[in-house]
Amino acid sequence: MEIRFEQTKSPKAKPTDESKLGFGHIFTDHMFAMNYDAGQGWHDARIVPYGEISLSPAAMCLHYGQEIFEGLKAYRTADGTVQLFRPDENYKRMNTSAERMVIPKIDEEFMVEATKKLVEIEKDWVPHTDGASLYIRPFIFATDPFVGVKPADHYLFLIILSPSGPYYSTGLDPVKIYVEQKYVRAVRGGTGFAKTAANYAISLKGQDEAHEQDYEQVLWLDGVEQKYIEEVGSMNIFFVIDGEVITPELTGSVLPGITRKSALEVCKSKGIKATERRITIQEVADAYDAGKLDEVFGTGTAAVISPVGHLKWGDKVMTINDNKIGPISQMLYDTMTGIQWGKIEDTFGWTVKI
Numbered sequence: 001m002e003i004r005f006e007q008t009k010s011p012k013a014k015p016t017d018e019s020k021l022g023f024g025h026i027f028t029d030h031m032f033a034m035n036y037d038a039g040q041g042w043h044d045a046r047i048v049p050y051g052e053i054s055l056s057p058a059a060m061c062l063h064y065g066q067e068i069f070e071g072l073k074a075y076r077t078a079d080g081t082v083q084l085f086r087p088d089e090n091y092k093r094m095n096t097s098a099e100r101m102v103i104p105k106i107d108e109e110f111m112v113e114a115t116k117k118l119v120e121i122e123k124d125w126v127p128h129t130d131g132a133s134l135y136i137r138p139f140i141f142a143t144d145p146f147v148g149v150k151p152a153d154h155y156l157f158l159i160i161l162s163p164s165g166p167y168y169s170t171g172l173d174p175v176k177i178y179v180e181q182k183y184v185r186a187v188r189g190g191t192g193f194a195k196t197a198a199n200y201a202i203s204l205k206g207q208d209e210a211h212e213q214d215y216e217q218v219l220w221l222d223g224v225e226q227k228y229i230e231e232v233g234s235m236n237i238f239f240v241i242d243g244e245v246i247t248p249e250l251t252g253s254v255l256p257g258i259t260r261k262s263a264l265e266v267c268k269s270k271g272i273k274a275t276e277r278r279i280t281i282q283e284v285a286d287a288y289d290a291g292k293l294d295e296v297f298g299t300g301t302a303a304v305i306s307p308v309g310h311l312k313w314g315d316k317v318m319t320i321n322d323n324k325i326g327p328i329s330q331m332l333y334d335t336m337t338g339i340q341w342g343k344i345e346d347t348f349g350w351t352v353k354i
């Protein structure tokens, strides 16, 4: 499929102070768009000026939530080139999400090419500051003007780009995490493994209550017994117990993170024992009491590695590694960000040059 390009007539001024970028506030000059109509398939791929879209008030996505998304980044390397990190994995996962939400599949290779083309056009928007990047948000939603429950016949696929500041401004500050015991995020057979807006909507209440207690994020337990650890809701979770790296296995209610997968592969390449298995919150608490809970960290595209300093489960507050980043978390952070920003050789073949 050809990609039509319509250049903006009113380019925006690029942010001059990259330290104030934050995350997800500023959008670039252009976006990618493509339509799906039943009988016609995906068509009319185009890169057009970033701007508002018109949607029927009856658009199906607004009423019954048929939507999926992805998140990845473009990084500026020391030699000035721009690169992506495993974009093929994002579009593969997008098709898994599409399958679950009865959204028509996309051509993964074409979408990698379309993303490269969009980032190429917007390459001057990729920040220069160490640790800053261009966040890429592909998403698909149902547009049929129809108030009724069924899979839609019409969809819009957009990719928008947002220059984002370094996740950590003052070193890798450990986060405070609250183990959720009232609400659940996902159940087996549900949509936990899909990257879909609904999973986030239902997580807000727990997040809100955690904030009231001065905790930054929520650790979700399984939806049936609230016993097994699942994930943080925008990050996967890892524990280092007695030298072994453990992360919950993908049972269908956990989002298969690309950072999670990469962290496991880095551990294996360094000869560190890394296991995917079911793990209960009780096992973590017992390891803590026995002095064997060495490290806890989250993984996700935004933060890459996010050390956990405090973990609160009911009345029990666990302080991990003296509220400091541990050696395995640091090694993973250095290796993965090193590859992403082109500071160390990518022996895994994960980066894609623009």
Ligand SMILES: *Cc1c(COP(=O)(O)O)cnc(C)c1O
Binding pocket: 071, 195, 199, 231, 232, 233, 234, 235, 236, 255, 256, 257, 258, 259, 260, 299, 300, 301, 302
């Ligand atoms: C996106 C996401 C993650 C992290 O996935 P990455 O591919 O590593 O960015 C973890 N959990 C949820 C619920 C997510 O939506």
